[in-house]
Amino acid sequence: MEALLAITIGVLVATSVYLMLARNVLRFIFGLVLISNAANLIIFVSGRLTAGAPPLIPEGADGPVGDVANALPQALVLTAIVIGFGLFAFALVLMFRAYTTLGTLYSDDMRIAEPRTEDTT
Amino acid sequence: MTWTLATPLVLPFLTAVLAFLARYGAAGRWFSVAGNAVLLAASILLMVRVLDQGVIAAQMGGWSAPFGITLVADYLSAVMVVITAITALAVSVYALTDIDARKERLGYHALFNILIGGVVGAFLTGDLFNLYVWFEVMLISSFGLLILGGNKDQIDGGIKYVTLNLISTILFLSGIGLLYGMTGTLNMADIARTLDTVENQGLVTVVAMMFMVAFGVKAAVFPLFFWLPAAYHTPAFSVSAVFAGLLTKVGVYALIRMFTLVFDGDVAFTHQILLWVAGLTMVTGVLGAAAQNDMRKILSFHIVSQIGYMIMGLALLTPLAVAGAVFYLVHHIVVKANLFLIAGVAERTAGSTNLDRIGGLYKSAPLLAILFFIPAFSLAGFPPLSGFWAKYVLVAAAIEDQGWIIAAVALLVGLLTIFSMTKIWAEAFWKPHPEGADPALSQLTPQARRHLLIPIAGLAAMTLVIGFSPDPFVTFAKDAAAQLLDPTAYITTVLGGKA
Amino acid sequence: MNSIILRVGTQYLCGLLVLFSLYMLIRGHNEPGGGFIGGLIGSTGFVLFALACGTADARNALKVMPQNIAMAGLGIALLAGIFAAFFGDALFTGQWLFINETADSKGIPISTVLFFDIGVYLVVFGSILSIVFAMEEEI
Numbered sequence: 001m002e003a004l005l006a007i008t009i010g011v012l013v014a015t016s017v018y019l020m021l022a023r024n025v026l027r028f029i030f031g032l033v034l035i036s037n038a039a040n041l042i043i044f045v046s047g048r049l050t051a052g053a054p055p056l057i058p059e060g061a062d063g064p065v066g067d068v069a070n071a072l073p074q075a076l077v078l079t080a081i082v083i084g085f086g087l088f089a090f091a092l093v094l095m096f097r098a099y100t101t102l103g104t105l106y107s108d109d110m111r112i113a114e115p116r117t118e119d120t121t
Numbered sequence: 122m123t124w125t126l127a128t129p130l131v132l133p134f135l136t137a138v139l140a141f142l143a144r145y146g147a148a149g150r151w152f153s154v155a156g157n158a159v160l161l162a163a164s165i166l167l168m169v170r171v172l173d174q175g176v177i178a179a180q181m182g183g184w185s186a187p188f189g190i191t192l193v194a195d196y197l198s199a200v201m202v203v204i205t206a207i208t209a210l211a212v213s214v215y216a217l218t219d220i221d222a223r224k225e226r227l228g229y230h231a232l233f234n235i236l237i238g239g240v241v242g243a244f245l246t247g248d249l250f251n252l253y254v255w256f257e258v259m260l261i262s263s264f265g266l267l268i269l270g271g272n273k274d275q276i277d278g279g280i281k282y283v284t285l286n287l288i289s290t291i292l293f294l295s296g297i298g299l300l301y302g303m304t305g306t307l308n309m310a311d312i313a314r315t316l317d318t319v320e321n322q323g324l325v326t327v328v329a330m331m332f333m334v335a336f337g338v339k340a341a342v343f344p345l346f347f348w349l350p351a352a353y354h355t356p357a358f359s360v361s362a363v364f365a366g367l368l369t370k371v372g373v374y375a376l377i378r379m380f381t382l383v384f385d386g387d388v389a390f391t392h393q394i395l396l397w398v399a400g401l402t403m404v405t406g407v408l409g410a411a412a413q414n415d416m417r418k419i420l421s422f423h424i425v426s427q428i429g430y431m432i433m434g435l436a437l438l439t440p441l442a443v444a445g446a447v448f449y450l451v452h453h454i455v456v457k458a459n460l461f462l463i464a465g466v467a468e469r470t471a472g473s474t475n476l477d478r479i480g481g482l483y484k485s486a487p488l489l490a491i492l493f494f495i496p497a498f499s500l501a502g503f504p505p506l507s508g509f510w511a512k513y514v515l516v517a518a519a520i521e522d523q524g525w526i527i528a529a530v531a532l533l534v535g536l537l538t539i540f541s542m543t544k545i546w547a548e549a550f551w552k553p554h555p556e557g558a559d560p561a562l563s564q565l566t567p568q569a570r571r572h573l574l575i576p577i578a579g580l581a582a583m584t585l586v587i588g589f590s591p592d593p594f595v596t597f598a599k600d601a602a603a604q605l606l607d608p609t610a611y612i613t614t615v616l617g618g619k620a
Numbered sequence: 621m622n623s624i625i626l627r628v629g630t631q632y633l634c635g636l637l638v639l640f641s642l643y644m645l646i647r648g649h650n651e652p653g654g655g656f657i658g659g660l661i662g663s664t665g666f667v668l669f670a671l672a673c674g675t676a677d678a679r680n681a682l683k684v685m686p687q688n689i690a691m692a693g694l695g696i697a698l699l700a701g702i703f704a705a706f707f708g709d710a711l712f713t714g715q716w717l718f719i720n721e722t723a724d725s726k727g728i729p730i731s732t733v734l735f736f737d738i739g740v741y742l743v744v745f746g747s748i749l750s751i752v753f754a755m756e757e758e759i
Binding site: 011020025028029032035036038039040042043044045046047048050072073076077079080083087090093097098101102104107110111114120 | 250253254257260261264268271273274275276277278279280281283284287288290291295296297298299301302308351352354355520
């Protein structure tokens with residue numbers, strides 16, 4: 001299972017790097033979504049993969065009974081997903097705003113904040 | 122104990138809530154000023170406690186470390202919180218005039234205070250994942266601040282800022298995942314303790330490099346700084362000032378924290394890289410600045426070059442060098458935020474920050490000229506201003522460590538900084554205004570003058586105080602460095618339950 | 621979108637979703653659920669409303685600006701966290717009050733944890749709606 005997840009993470013990262021190298025910023029943020037999922041998977045796998053019940057404490061007991069899953073990475077991944085979701089929503093709005101105000105999605109054409117200096121004229 | 126540590130963290134968020142709910146009236150901006158004044162008081166209280174007890178820690182929710190989230194303040198954290206509060210107060214007063222009602226309605230004050238809360242949180246947390254969360258809080262609010270108003274150049278700069286910072290965030294997150302996989306804990310003190318027992322030390326170094334790149338982007342070091350000069354000159358001046366003063370410094374703080382506390386195993390490798398990075402950052406930053414012709418763009422590139430000095434202190438890793446880095450951090454935040462605030466006043470009076478289009482400020486606004494002179498030449502390292510002592514300590518540390526090349530680079534970059542500062546001085550202040558205008562401060566309403574100049578004067582006074590009596594500050598920086606280089610007290614306080 | 625089926629359906633669904641989200645919120649302390657999930661479900665109701673009848677109507681139905689809801693939620697969550705400190709506990713320690721407590725029953729438990737969760741609910745609810753409304757109006 002670890003090997004499968006490792007390969008999945010690798011494929012996700014490779015795909016996202018390919019996407020992020022594109023000049024089109026929309027592709028870039030799709031790459032960003034994939035790579036953030038890869039990072040979430042890394043955290044998930046870091047907590048070790050064990051076959052266990054959900055870590056819920058039954059009524060009356062002081063601790064979970066039997067084999068339970070590691071709850072910490074799940075909490076971390078949940079947090080990371082939420083944050084990633086917020087950032088993605090923001091980035092998407094920003095890209096749309098860029099498209100309407102700058103009229104382009106190509107990073108090479110985005111030169112308003114840093115205009116090209118005239119070539120030795 | 123809990124109160125002292127948590128108040129500076131909770132206050133900015135309460136301020137943000139109040140300021141946001143009152144954003145349609147004048148009350149919102151005064152909430153921001155008042156909140157930051159209380160924040161300053163709270164942070165000074167924290168500082169007093171830390172000076173008294175060395176390191177203090179508090180466990181949130183009563184969950185003892187390493188299971189819960191720990192807030193911890195040592196000398197470095199405490200001084201960073203104090204300086205954050207000072208900058209925040211200065212900028213919130215400046216923003217009374219600088220930020221128009223439209224931006225206030227969009228929630229400027231709330232975003233600003235959330236940003237401050239994120240910065241304070243990053244300085245105070247003792248938990249790695251919590252550090253990530255504070256970075257995100259900072260990041261989201263800074264995105265908002267950066268594009269608030271929605272000018273074309275803001276959107277353009279914003280895209281570069283957002284994309285590169287998101288990549289850094291994801292690297293940071295992956296690094297946390299791998300570190301957790303190796304040590305089974307997220308508490309930084311606990312990681313520091315258990316990391317030596319990890320079998321695969323090669324993997325530790327790999328993760329260390331991931332953190333170096335992630336924080337390197339945040340700190341804007343060579344070759345990861347390109348987002349900074351693309352974005353920092355576009356938003357409102359208050360926003361630029363607080364970004365310039367605080368944001369990159371959080372990256373530097375995180376580098377210092379991680380590479381003294383956690384990643385101190387393979388120093389020969391990691392800190393050698395940091396030394397190269399430091400030298401190249403200084404040189405590229407200052408050369409980039411020399412090519413620019415706009416006040417804010419010059420100052421943005423100078424942030425990059427100054428970051429190099431702090432990284433240099435960290436890379437040398439001798440007690441004196443780390444003390445130099447701490448001293449430099451404090452001095453730099455005050456000076457840099459102030460310079461951006463002054464650039465704002467220059468634009469308001471002379472009409473632009475482009476050096477070709479302005480001039481005559483010395484003749485018509487001599488007060489502003491003096492106020493510019495202090496931080497600008499402190500930045501360049503003129504004795505006896507604060508920047509001189511900061512550079513002096515660092516160069517002395519380099520020579521002591523026989524790092525002749527880095528010492529030479531530091532001195533050379535200092536010279537080139539003088540070039541940039543004299544360029545601004547000559548163009549904006551000395552030469553007559555190209556359109557024959559008379560950019561006097563009296564064009565501004567008396568109220569605007571108060572709001573704009575009092576924070577500038579206050580920060581300039583701080584520069585002078587540090588400059589004329591550097592001894593207590595250097596002693597403090599040395600104590601902070603001693604704590605950083607020998608983290609036993611930090612680790613025992615966090616884990617020892619002295620809460 | 622102009623579909624009468626969606627519009628009529630939404631009238632019932634929106635209310636049901638908000639009700640269900642409150643159920644999820646309160647159930648959350650001992651079982652799966654909680655403020656985050658609740659906020660997501662609740663916001664879905666109004667997102668659906670906005671899709672069916674337009675954002676102007678949805679904003680009217682909501683009465684309060686979603687940004688204000690989110691910030692108020694942040695305030696409630698913070699206050700719930702600070703509350704513990706008045707009892708000498710570390711911040712964000714849960715404080716419990718049991719109404720009608722008897723020997724074999726805990727009665728109705730009220731805790732700061734619940735208020736924190738309500739804060740989270742409002743933050744999620746408000747911020748999702750602000751984002752969605754802004755996007756809807758822009759496009």
